[in-house]
Amino acid sequence: MPRPLRVAIVGSGPAGIYAADALLKSEVAAEPGVSIDIFERMPAPFGLIRYGVAPDHPRIKGIITALHQVLDKPQIRLFGNVDYGTDIGLDDLRAFYDGVIFATGATADRALSLPGIDLDGSYGAADFVSWYDGHPDVPRTWPLEAEKVAVLGVGNVALDVARVLAKTADELLPTEIPANVYEGLKANRAKEIHVFGRRGPAQAKFSPMELRELDHSPNIEVIVDPEDIDYDEGSITTRRGNKQADMVAKTLENWAIRDAGDRPHKLFLHFFESPVEVLGEDGKVVGLRTERTELDGTGNVKGTGTFNTWDVGAVYRAVGYLSDKLPKLPWDIDSGTVPDEGGRVVQESGEHLQSTYVTGWIRRGPIGLIGHTKGDANETVKNLLEDYAGGRLHTPAAPDPEAVDAFLAERDIRFTTWDGWYKLDAAEKALGEPEGRERVKIVEREDMLRASGA
Missing domain, CATH: 3.50.50.60 (FAD/NAD(P)-binding domain)
Structure with a gap:
């Protein structure tokens, strides 16, 4: 029986989560299945929604409810507090996954x-x-x-x-x-x-x-x-x-x-x-x-x-x-984006960088509203799946999900999980309760890691 398609998504903001959602809704999700790991450099998920939307905009922050439903799916794992380029690199990701989607946004x-x-x-x-x-x-x-x-x-x-x-x-x-x-x-x-x-x-x-x-x-x-x-x-x-x-x-x-x-x-x-x-x-x-x-x-x-x-x-x-330049990826210095065709990363030679994709602001620049990234994600995932069906993705050396846990443990990288987000979420709500507030955000990274049980 063929193993599930393994995909890494770098960035847990709306762009990354919409990409995960598109993968879960694809025909491949039914057979042979998909297995998605999301890497996020912050201890908490949601990217721009948590750290880029003004606190007096609860309507926009309500988008988290929809994103939550995606991350609740059993096919998805979250690895928070893991920084691409420092804790894990492109070669590492290619060893574990059939495809990698970068959705790192612009900060x-x-x-x-x-x-x-x-x-x-x-x-x-x-x-x-x-x-x-x-x-x-x-x-x-x-x-x-x-x-x-x-x-x-x-x-x-x-x-x-x-x-x-x-x-x-x-x-x-x-x-x-x-x-x-x-x-x-x-x-x-x-x-x-x-x-x-x-x-x-x-x-x-x-x-x-x-x-x-x-x-x-x-x-x-x-x-x-x-x-x-x-x-x-x-x-x-x-x-x-x-x-x-x-x-x-x-x-x-x-x-x-x-x-x-x-x-x-x-x-x-x-x-x-x-x-x-x-x-x-x-x-x-x-x-x-x-x-x-x-x-x-x-x-x-x-x-x-x-x-x-x-x-x-x-x-x-x-x-x-402006987006940050990503190690090992081509870069357009004028637009501050990764060059692409339909979400496929394009090298200086004009060839696609095998199994490597982009979506969201790192792809098209910081324009449009949050919901506009959904169309981006759908196009990127469509082309990734086309490459998968056409046999154009590389074969990872260690596709077993446990290999990722072993990699992070070997390097002593403290990471948070989706279960850890529930713990942090509960801790922030508990801080707000005495004052009649929905939550009070925890700021210090070490406090976030501790509350998440990293």
């Missing part, structure tokens, strides 16, 4: 070439998100001394950063934020948040629901300058062809014509302002210089030669995420 901040961007008080949004989401590998404190703050970018991450900076600590206390984040936010002095986009309302990348949520806080007054409501032919075409873009534009229009209220924290959404320099004094951020732009008829913008200076004490760049 770093994309660089922004701007004078003064390296000043003290200039931060990457991804680093701030990691801090308030309780990532174990970042500092436990965050400097929040600035009363006026600039956020560069008009995507959902920019909104998350602006909203967390503008809310009070007590507003966020009912969420899963750990104690160090709550104490840090209590000391936050920000009263004015300025979000800057170089193009217009029709080109903003906010999702409509995320934008509207800004206005739900009793402490945040959202302000849009009527002068920033402008459209050209390209913008009108965008609105007609994109329902979400039209909804975003309508929301911004409504905010622009209303009278200003008296909520204590002001959040300004600025359009047609292109950042040109972060201003500094004694090595610290003291302001931001922007050039006023105007539409060129196509939906793009051009500079007007008019410059504005903004009095801010901190700048957060939210201009996109």
